[in-house]
Amino acid sequence: FFFAPLAMVMTPDSMDSKTILHGTTAANWDLIQSKGLQKSADTDFVHFVKLNQAAERGIIVGLQQSPEVLIYVDMAKAVGDGLVFNERPCAGEQTEVVSASVIPPVYFTKAVETATKKQIWTAPMQSQEKIKEMKLYSNARVKYTLHKTMDIAFEKGEDLKPEDMLPVDHLHYLGTECMDDFFNRYAPHLKEQGRATRALDIGSGAGGPARYMATKYQFTVTGIEYLDEFTKIFRLMNRLLTIPTSILRVLQGDFLKMDATDVCSTGKYQVFTSQLAMLHISDKATLFQRCAECLADDGVFMIEDYHKRSGTEISAEDKELLARDVAVPEGEAMTEEQWREELGAHGLVVDEFVDMTDRWSLFIWERCEAFFASAEALTAEWGPEYVAELGHFYTSVARLYHHMDNAGDRRQKFPWVCRMTKWSAADEAKPQNLGGCRIFGRKKLQ
Ligand SMILES: C[S@@+](CC[C@H](N)C(=O)[O-])C[C@H]1O[C@@H](n2cnc3c(N)ncnc32)[C@H](O)[C@@H]1O
Structure with missing residues (x-):
C-alpha cells in the first residue's frame, strides 16, 4: 500500500x-463473515476503496491481484454508529479509506465473487426504518394518503367505487394498465376460474393493484405489505368500500420472512403480481424461491420493476440516488438476462420481458411537472413537509429516468422538472442504463 498520512476523518457530511x-x-471470507473485518497482525488498518466501477471489477489500489471476494460495507451506517474511518489520498482514480476499528458483519451489505460477479452473501432485508426513510412512504405521505382517502370517501358517499381511490392507492406507473395487460394476456387461462382464482400481490402498498384484481377480475386476492401504515390504509379502504376479507385480505410482514404456510393458508395461488416492490429486496434468490413456493404449477405472474440495460453499468451517481432515495439496496438492478436466469432457477419461466423505459420516463416527467406546477396549492393544503419530501422523491426519479425520445423542447414542455433536476441539453448524451420492465411468466409444470 502507498502510505500517505491519514487524511480526513469521515463524517456524514464529508461522505x-x-x-x-x-x-x-x-478462504478469509468465511472467518470475516462470522467475526467481522479486523486488521491483520502486520497492518495498522483495514483497507477499503470507495465504490467505483473499477473496484467492482476487482481492480483495487494497493492490491497486486484481483481479490477473490469483494465485501461491500455500508460506511454511512457504521459512521452513524460511531465507527471511525479515515480517507487518505492515493495515486490514481480511487480513494482509499482505512479504519482501525473492527467492522462487524452487521455493516456488510453483500459479498460478491469477483470472477463470476455472483453475490455469495447478502445482508438480511433492511429494516422497516430503512424503507421508511424513503420519502414515498414517509409520515407526511401517509398523512396525505389518509386525509385524501377520507376526502374521496366523504365526497362520493354511497357511490364510492374502488376506482375512485386510484389517485392514492396506486404507487407505480401508468395506473391499472399493467393489470389489464396481464389479465388480457392470460385471459383464456384465468377467465373460467373467476373467484376461484387466488392471486397474491407482493408489496401491495395501499392495495390499488390487489383491489383492482379483486373487483374488476373477480379474483380472490391476498396482499402482502411490509409497512404497518400502508397495511392499515389498505384495510381502511376495503372497509370504506365494503369489500369483505374473504375476497381481499392483506397480511402484514416481510414476504421473505413470512411462513409460506401462513401465506398459502387458503391454498396455493394461480397468480402472483408485484409492482415496484422487488427493487427494494436484495435477496432475490429467497424472494423467487418464496414466489415459486406460493404459486401453483402452471400458475402465472406479472412483475413490474427496474432493470439494467444489458452490457451496461449504472453510473455511480445513479446508484447513489437509487440507494438513498428509492431504497434500492446498493443501487443495483438486474439485467434482462439476470431476471430470466434468477427466476428460471426457481422454475419461473419468463414468457415475455417488455422494456417500459421510454413510456415510464414520459410518465415520470409528466408526474413531476404536474406536481411542481401545483406546489403552491399543495403546500397550502398538505403542508410544506409533504411537498418538500414528495418533490424530492419525484425529482430523484426524474433524474434517474432522464432520457426521452422525441421530447421536443424539454424546457418548454417540462420547465419545472428541468429546473428541479438541473437538466441541461448535455444530459441527453448520458446513457439511460437504468430501465423499467414488465415481466410476464408462468411456473413450469413439475
Ligand atoms: C412502490 S410500492 C408499490 C405498492 C403497490 N405494488 C402499488 O403498485 O401500488 C412498494 C411496496 O412494497 C413494499 N415492500 C417492500 N419490500 C417488501 C417485503 N420484503 N415484503 C412485503 N412488502 C414489501 C413496500 O413497503 C411498499 O409499500
Whole structure:
C-alpha cells in the first residue's frame, strides 16, 4: 500500500459515497463473515476503496491481484454508529479509506465473487426504518394518503367505487394498465376460474393493484405489505368500500420472512403480481424461491420493476440516488438476462420481458411537472413537509429516468422538472442504463 498520512476523518457530511469495498480471499471470507473485518497482525488498518466501477471489477489500489471476494460495507451506517474511518489520498482514480476499528458483519451489505460477479452473501432485508426513510412512504405521505382517502370517501358517499381511490392507492406507473395487460394476456387461462382464482400481490402498498384484481377480475386476492401504515390504509379502504376479507385480505410482514404456510393458508395461488416492490429486496434468490413456493404449477405472474440495460453499468451517481432515495439496496438492478436466469432457477419461466423505459420516463416527467406546477396549492393544503419530501422523491426519479425520445423542447414542455433536476441539453448524451420492465411468466409444470 502507498502510505500517505491519514487524511480526513469521515463524517456524514464529508461522505460523497456511502459504500466502501474490501477485497479478500475466499478462504478469509468465511472467518470475516462470522467475526467481522479486523486488521491483520502486520497492518495498522483495514483497507477499503470507495465504490467505483473499477473496484467492482476487482481492480483495487494497493492490491497486486484481483481479490477473490469483494465485501461491500455500508460506511454511512457504521459512521452513524460511531465507527471511525479515515480517507487518505492515493495515486490514481480511487480513494482509499482505512479504519482501525473492527467492522462487524452487521455493516456488510453483500459479498460478491469477483470472477463470476455472483453475490455469495447478502445482508438480511433492511429494516422497516430503512424503507421508511424513503420519502414515498414517509409520515407526511401517509398523512396525505389518509386525509385524501377520507376526502374521496366523504365526497362520493354511497357511490364510492374502488376506482375512485386510484389517485392514492396506486404507487407505480401508468395506473391499472399493467393489470389489464396481464389479465388480457392470460385471459383464456384465468377467465373460467373467476373467484376461484387466488392471486397474491407482493408489496401491495395501499392495495390499488390487489383491489383492482379483486373487483374488476373477480379474483380472490391476498396482499402482502411490509409497512404497518400502508397495511392499515389498505384495510381502511376495503372497509370504506365494503369489500369483505374473504375476497381481499392483506397480511402484514416481510414476504421473505413470512411462513409460506401462513401465506398459502387458503391454498396455493394461480397468480402472483408485484409492482415496484422487488427493487427494494436484495435477496432475490429467497424472494423467487418464496414466489415459486406460493404459486401453483402452471400458475402465472406479472412483475413490474427496474432493470439494467444489458452490457451496461449504472453510473455511480445513479446508484447513489437509487440507494438513498428509492431504497434500492446498493443501487443495483438486474439485467434482462439476470431476471430470466434468477427466476428460471426457481422454475419461473419468463414468457415475455417488455422494456417500459421510454413510456415510464414520459410518465415520470409528466408526474413531476404536474406536481411542481401545483406546489403552491399543495403546500397550502398538505403542508410544506409533504411537498418538500414528495418533490424530492419525484425529482430523484426524474433524474434517474432522464432520457426521452422525441421530447421536443424539454424546457418548454417540462420547465419545472428541468429546473428541479438541473437538466441541461448535455444530459441527453448520458446513457439511460437504468430501465423499467414488465415481466410476464408462468411456473413450469413439475
Ligand atoms: C412502490 S410500492 C408499490 C405498492 C403497490 N405494488 C402499488 O403498485 O401500488 C412498494 C411496496 O412494497 C413494499 N415492500 C417492500 N419490500 C417488501 C417485503 N420484503 N415484503 C412485503 N412488502 C414489501 C413496500 O413497503 C411498499 O409499500
